[in-house]
Amino acid sequence: MxxxxxxxxxxxxxxxxxxxxxxxxxxxxxxxxxxxxxxxxxxxxxxxxxxxxxxxxxxxxxxxNVVAPFDGVIVVKNVNQGDIVQQGQILLKFANIKELQVELNVPSRLVTSLRINKKYRIRLDISNVIVNAKLVQIYPIADNNKHSVKVKFDLPENTPVLAGAYAEVEIFETDSGVLTPVISEDAIMWRSSLPSVFVVNPRTNKTELRFVRLGEQVGDNRKSVLSGIAIGERIIVNPNILMISGMNI
CATH class of the missing domain: 1.20.5 (Single alpha-helices involved in coiled-coils or other helix-helix interfaces)
Structure with missing residues (x-):
């Protein structure tokens, strides 16, 4: 079982x-x-x-890690070691010392005279030389407050100039073909409600008072001059209030 x-x-x-x-x-x-x-x-x-x-x-x-977009030098440093920064804050400004440009605010009435890729005479203040620079950019928007348009010129290679230096550009008006001088507002004096500047006579090296007719604002601290002085004449910047014509310079 x-x-x-x-x-x-x-x-x-x-x-x-x-x-x-x-x-x-x-x-x-x-x-x-x-x-x-x-x-x-x-x-x-x-x-x-x-x-x-x-x-x-x-x-x-x-x-x-911040990588520069080109070889150059730091011209402005907005932060120091240990500072707290925010997103989008500008930390540094670089200058491309090999490919320098001239940035200029041109009166709006002169923009129609400009041509891209055309070369213009530019006098460099730091070396007092004149070079031919090519116009490469015209900004599409004008500054309503200054009545000007920003443009950029490419300087030739090995131009003896430093980043941040001052330059003067010769621009002809389409209608008149006359060069328009641009002067610092610090050179303008107001006498009898009329703008005037002191010019240095190249022969006597003495001052001459000239009444001028001002044009449009150019940049932050400059004015175009429609009449009264010519391009190439020396003017006095920040003249003494007691300055008169005939003074030796």
Whole structure:
């Protein structure tokens, strides 16, 4: 009876083992494959998260290093070591000493006379030389307050000038063909409600008072002169209030 009972128990349990998958090589193989795939997906997710964090760190590191867009020198430094800066704040200003430009605010009435890629005579104050510079840019918007338009000229290579130096540009009016001188407002005196300047006579080296007719504002501190003086004449900047004609310079 005992042997018979064991045989009956085995007959009952064998189908249950097969139904549960125990002892089935194919089922065990599938289970291991599923487990490995789950582990792979988890590792892949962790790798993606790590790559994102690495990219964020690299972006922060990139922002921490300022790379100049060209070879040059620092001309303005707006921050010091330890200062707290804001996004978009200008930290430094660079000057490209190999490719210098002249930036000029031209009276609006003269813009129609300008031609892109045309060369214009420019006198450099720092070396007192005259060069031919090509007009490369005319800004499309005028300054309503100053009635002027900003333009840029490319200076020739190896021009003896420093960044930030002063320059004078000769521009002919289309209608008259007359050069328009531009002077500093510091040279203008008002006497009898009329603007005037002191000019140095090249022969006597003495002062001469000239009444002038002013034109439009050019830049922050200059005026165009329609009549009274000519380009090339020497004028007195910041003249003494007691200055009169005939004084030796």
């Amino acid at each position: 005992f042997g018979s009972a064991g045989s009956m128990f085995s007959t009952f349990t064998d189908p249950m083992v097969r139904m549960s998958g125990q002892g089935n090589p194919d089922f065990d193989k599938y289970a291991r494959r599923t487990s490995r795939y789950t582990t792979y997906q988890q590792a892949k997710h962790k790798l993606t998260q790590a790559q994102l964090k690495l990219k964020q760190v690299e972006e922060r590191l990139k922002d921490a």
